[in-house]
Every structure is written in structure tokens, then in C-alpha cells.
Amino acid sequence: xxxxxxxxxxxxxxxxxxxxxxxxxxxxxxxxxxxxxxxxxxxxxxxxxxxxxxxxxxxxxxxxxxxxxxxxxxxxxxxxxxxxxxxxxxxxxxxxxxxxxxxxxxxxxxxxx
Amino acid sequence: xxxxxxxxxxxxxxxxxxxxxxxxxxxxxxxxxxxxxxxxxxxxxxxxxxxxxxxxxxxxxxxxxxxxxxxxxxxxxxxxxxxxxxxxxxxxxxxxxxxxxxxxxxxxxxxxxx
Numbered sequence: 001x002x003x004x005x006x007x008x009x010x011x012x013x014x015x016x017x018x019x020x021x022x023x024x025x026x027x028x029x030x031x032x033x034x035x036x037x038x039x040x041x042x043x044x045x046x047x048x049x050x051x052x053x054x055x056x057x058x059x060x061x062x063x064x065x066x067x068x069x070x071x072x073x074x075x076x077x078x079x080x081x082x083x084x085x086x087x088x089x090x091x092x093x094x095x096x097x098x099x100x101x102x103x104x105x106x107x108x109x110x111x112x113x
Numbered sequence: 114x115x116x117x118x119x120x121x122x123x124x125x126x127x128x129x130x131x132x133x134x135x136x137x138x139x140x141x142x143x144x145x146x147x148x149x150x151x152x153x154x155x156x157x158x159x160x161x162x163x164x165x166x167x168x169x170x171x172x173x174x175x176x177x178x179x180x181x182x183x184x185x186x187x188x189x190x191x192x193x194x195x196x197x198x199x200x201x202x203x204x205x206x207x208x209x210x211x212x213x214x215x216x217x218x219x220x221x222x223x224x225x226x227x
Contacts, residue, residue: 001172004155034215043117044156044203046215089155098207098214099144099163100171103155 002027004092006104013111017080021107023073023090030092033066033073034101039086047088048075080111116140119204119219126226132191134222136204143209145187146171146216147179149200156203162187163209194226 003026013019023033034049050057050064050073057064063076077084090104117138126132138145144163148156158171160179168179176198178190191198201223205216 032214034213036216036218043220044205044216044218046213046217049213049215093214097144097209099161100158101216102158102172103148105153105155 002030002092002094002102004090004102004104006088006090006107008107009105010108011110013080013109015080015082015111015113017111018076018078019080019109021075021077021088021090021109023075023104025071025073025090025092025102027092027094027102028071029094030071031096032093032098032101033064034091034093034098035064035075036089036091036103037086038089038106044089077109080109082111082113085109085111117204117206117217117219119202119222121222122220123223124225126191126194126224128195128226130194132194132224132226134189134191134202134204134224136187136189136219137185138187138204138206138217139185140206140217141184142206142217143184144207144216145181146205146207147177147187147189148203148205149173149198150203150221151200159189159202194224196226199224199226 031052036044087106091101146161162181204219
């Protein structure tokens with residue numbers, strides 16, 4: 001079945017820095033890739049997504065890059081703030097309806113002042 | 114904003130006992146899901162449902178049953194709880210159609226089986 005991996009598993013950055021979170025998947029049939037954020041003690045929250053017919057998507061300080069050939073995604077966060085501290089999850093679905101999402105193990109980001 | 118609630122928020126159960134986790138959504142979403150979260154494993158799909166009175170198996174259904182009596186409610190049942198089922202359980206919902214298929218999550222239920 002689909003395997004979704006994320007690197008790094010954790011990172012600490014200074015406020016204002018940029019970060020890159022990498023995600024790879026194995027199922028070439030995957031077509032939909034949502035990302036979620038889980039702040040400490042809170043529920044998972046959707047932050048950005050991309051479909052396999054796109055290469056890039058931006059939402060304010062978030063930029064998501066997708067490489068279908070290498071089965072790789074990168075989430076770029078610029079001008080980080082303490083409020084960005086959270087666990088970030090990559091997910092992949094091989095269904096056009098976006099159901100049956102397989103999640104990565106998460107990347108824990110800590111932004112220090 | 115989508116509202117997904119779960120009850121109880123935490124539970125301590127004994128091995129071999131029956132546990133029922135409940136989920137309620139108020140957004141008219143067709144799809145509902147149950148995940149478990151363990152350290153180092155991310156979220157893993159247990160069961161899901163796309164319509165009332167029907168459930169489907171996810172990646173790790175063994176030891177769990179699900180029930181969707183109405184569009185708004187989705188339950189996860191552990192008939193014989195085991196130590197290995199200690200985890201945080203999340204319910205989620207999503208729409209059937211639309212431009213985005215984001216899932217809306219509940220706050221989670223922390224289950225400890227002793």
C-alpha cells in the first residue's frame with residue numbers, strides 16, 4: 001500500500017527564518033495531496049493542498065511544490081512565527097474524491113523567538 | 114466553519130472491556146473517518162463511511178467496528194479492548210464534491226487501556 005514519508009522528523013528554527021519540509025510517497029496513482037497542521041493540544045487543521053496536475057501552489061507564506069516524476073513534495077514556509085510551531089503532516093490520496101488519505105509520520109517544527 | 118465533536122475526550126478502559134467512541138458533525142458532510150494516532154506512526158485510517166448505514170474498512174480495521182446510524186453520527190466500537198489499542202483517536206469529515214477535499218477533524222479522544 002501507499003507509504004508516505006516525511007523529512008526531517010523535527011526541526012528548530014529562529015523566528016523569521018524559512019523552512020522546508022519534504023514528503024515522498026510510493027503510489028504513482030496518488031492524485032491529491034493535502035497538508036495539515038497540528039498545534040500542541042489542538043486538532044489537525046488543513047493548511048494547503050495540491051493535485052497531481054499542478055506543480056506549485058501558494059497560500060500566503062506557504063508554498064507547496066510537487067514533482068510527479070520523483071513522487072516528491074516540498075512545503076516551504078517563509079517568515080516563520082512562533083505560531084507556526086506545530087506538527088505538519090503530509091497526506092496522499094489515490095482517489096479523485098480525496099478520500100482514503102494516507103498520512104506521513106509528521107514533522108515537528110519549533111519556532112523560537 | 115466545520116464542526117466535528119467527539120466524546121468522550123478521554124477514557125480509561127480495562128482489557129477485554131467494550132469501548133464506544135462517538136463522533137458528531139454538523140456540516141452535512143457525506144464522508145466520515147476514524148483514525149488512530151500513535152507516536153511515530155502519524156495517523157492511520159481505521160474505518161470510514163460515505164453514507165449513512167454503510168461503513169468501509171480502512172488500513173487497520175482489525176479489532177474495531179464502526180457504525181454510521183445517521184449522516185451526522187459515526188461511532189467506533191472496540192468490542193474487546195486490548196493494550197495495543199491505547200492511542201489517540203481522531204474523527205474527521207469531508208465533503209463528497211467540491212474543489213477541495215480537506216478533512217475536518219475532531220479534537221481527539223485519548224484512550225488508555227489498562
